[in-house]
Amino acid sequence: MPDNEGHPDPDEMTLAAILNALNDPHRRRVIRELAQAEDGEERTCASFDLPVSKATLTHHFRVLRESGLIRQVNRGNSRAAQLRRADIDARFPGLLDLLSEE
Amino acid sequence: MPDNEGHPDPDEMTLAAILNALNDPHRRRVIRELAQAEDGEERTCASFDLPVSKATLTHHFRVLRESGLIRQVNRGNSRAAQLRRADIDARFPGLLDLLSEE
Numbered sequence: 001m002p003d004n005e006g007h008p009d010p011d012e013m014t015l016a017a018i019l020n021a022l023n024d025p026h027r028r029r030v031i032r033e034l035a036q037a038e039d040g041e042e043r044t045c046a047s048f049d050l051p052v053s054k055a056t057l058t059h060h061f062r063v064l065r066e067s068g069l070i071r072q073v074n075r076g077n078s079r080a081a082q083l084r085r086a087d088i089d090a091r092f093p094g095l096l097d098l099l100s101e102e
Numbered sequence: 103m104p105d106n107e108g109h110p111d112p113d114e115m116t117l118a119a120i121l122n123a124l125n126d127p128h129r130r131r132v133i134r135e136l137a138q139a140e141d142g143e144e145r146t147c148a149s150f151d152l153p154v155s156k157a158t159l160t161h162h163f164r165v166l167r168e169s170g171l172i173r174q175v176n177r178g179n180s181r182a183a184q185l186r187r188a189d190i191d192a193r194f195p196g197l198l199d200l201l202s203e204e
Contacts, residue, residue, distance in 0.1 A: 016130075095196075102116070
């Protein structure tokens, strides 16, 4: 079962949810930047400078979180996003490499 | 430039169009079945038995064709669909393997 914040376990991640999450250029940009950064790097939502409203930003990160691509953790006044690289590589090997083709 | 029927050249295939094409369970089923068949196998649209109207079926195959995932060829009274396996593997290595995870 997903936890209270909607993070699925690795075996609950589905290709359908992952493809839906990646079917948006802003969400792909977030995942690509996290994939290109050092493993475990934490970024705030705002740090990606997506040209969208705060509500849309929140929506994008919810879709990413609920698909299993990222984990969001509370850090004092803000939330940080981390790529779930090991979980993604275990369930969908090669997926992150595909994003670098764009 | 895509040809008269909307087939893009390999270097015109984009991850955005591919992910959009794959963000649908019926379209994924078509690609998965073609990927699991022998290389070069031709199938008619009707042979996939998708539970959709004829207009929707036509739409799904247009999206697949214009993304570059399939090639459609005229065979007398019907059109046959072929997976563009070599083009997909060259541009997006690993993509077809991901679909078998579902």
